[in-house]
Amino acid sequence: MGGKTKSRLAGVIGWPIAHSLSPHLHRFWLKRAGLEGDYVPLAVRPSALAEALAALPALGFRGVNVTVPHKEAAARLVDRLEPDAARLGAVNLIRVDSRGRLVGSNTDGRGFLASLERAVPDWKERAAAGALLLGAGGAARAVLGALLGAGVRRIHIANRTAQRAQRLAALFEDERIVAAGWSDRSALLKEVGLLVNTTTLGMEGQPPLELELSLLGKGSVVVDLVYRPLCTGLLREAGRRGHAAVDGLGMLVHQAVPAFEAFYGQAPVVDAATFAHLTEALEKP
Numbered sequence: 001m002g003g004k005t006k007s008r009l010a011g012v013i014g015w016p017i018a019h020s021l022s023p024h025l026h027r028f029w030l031k032r033a034g035l036e037g038d039y040v041p042l043a044v045r046p047s048a049l050a051e052a053l054a055a056l057p058a059l060g061f062r063g064v065n066v067t068v069p070h071k072e073a074a075a076r077l078v079d080r081l082e083p084d085a086a087r088l089g090a091v092n093l094i095r096v097d098s099r100g101r102l103v104g105s106n107t108d109g110r111g112f113l114a115s116l117e118r119a120v121p122d123w124k125e126r127a128a129a130g131a132l133l134l135g136a137g138g139a140a141r142a143v144l145g146a147l148l149g150a151g152v153r154r155i156h157i158a159n160r161t162a163q164r165a166q167r168l169a170a171l172f173e174d175e176r177i178v179a180a181g182w183s184d185r186s187a188l189l190k191e192v193g194l195l196v197n198t199t200t201l202g203m204e205g206q207p208p209l210e211l212e213l214s215l216l217g218k219g220s221v222v223v224d225l226v227y228r229p230l231c232t233g234l235l236r237e238a239g240r241r242g243h244a245a246v247d248g249l250g251m252l253v254h255q256a257v258p259a260f261e262a263f264y265g266q267a268p269v270v271d272a273a274t275f276a277h278l279t280e281a282l283e284k285p
Contacts (some may be wrong), residue, residue, distance in 0.1 A: 071138025111255025
């Protein structure tokens with residue numbers, strides 16, 4: 001059996017998708033490992049998601065990552081869900097198995113915790129009072145599941161649409177979760193040691209996140225999953241007030257590790273060069 005290994009093709013599906021750093025990340029890992037393959041951005045409207053996913057096997061894709069706004073819809077469209085994705089009702093990774101079936105899983109929670117532990121090793125002690133989660137979409141589901149698994153004793157969810165926060169709380173049926181109104185988000189800062197923004201507020205082209213950060217206790221941890229810009233208004237204010245500020249780049253990188261291994265058959269190395277490459281990509285116009 002001579003010749004080159006068949007090129008492995010994967011990508012990321014979202015709408016919009018031009019902002020995604022995932023192609024930069026996976027292509028960097030591919031080049032460094034000397035692997036044949038590519039990773040492409042796929043701009044897919046919500047109305048075309050089912051058609052796009054169904055076409056993946058015929059187009060030769062090993063799989064795709066799934067980003068905003070498709071994570072929950074994709075969970076309903078795959079052929080099979082891994083336990084983590086079934087529990088969350090959201091997927092960020094779809095692989096095409098040997099029989100051409102779509103298998104959905106969720107690596108966002110693991111990526112979130114790995115990023116948090118790398119940036120703030122004592123985050124659990126700082127979050128002892130509880131956590132406030134802003135947003136109730138696919139990423140929020142994964143973060144909520146991860147925080148519950150890590151033993152955080154109380155988690156408040158505030159979303160611009162209160163019903164979504166209530167549905168998310170009901171999904172887990174855990175007495176540690178409290179659904180709150182969006183107007184309560186600032187007042188709740190007095191009761192927590194960890195704040196996580198999973199909304200798009202503060203992202204380039206989006207409205208800013210309005211929050212009275214002065215109410216957050218000293219030494220708290222502030223995480224913003226937005227990475228365009230890398231230092232959001234929320235993180236800039238958090239740093240100014242002496243809080244531990246964690247950007248969204250770490251979660252992006254760590255959630256991608258199992259995806260790269262699934263697509264290309266080799267675990268990538270997460271190191272300073274990886275983050276330097278992505279930071280450079282962010283700085284380009």
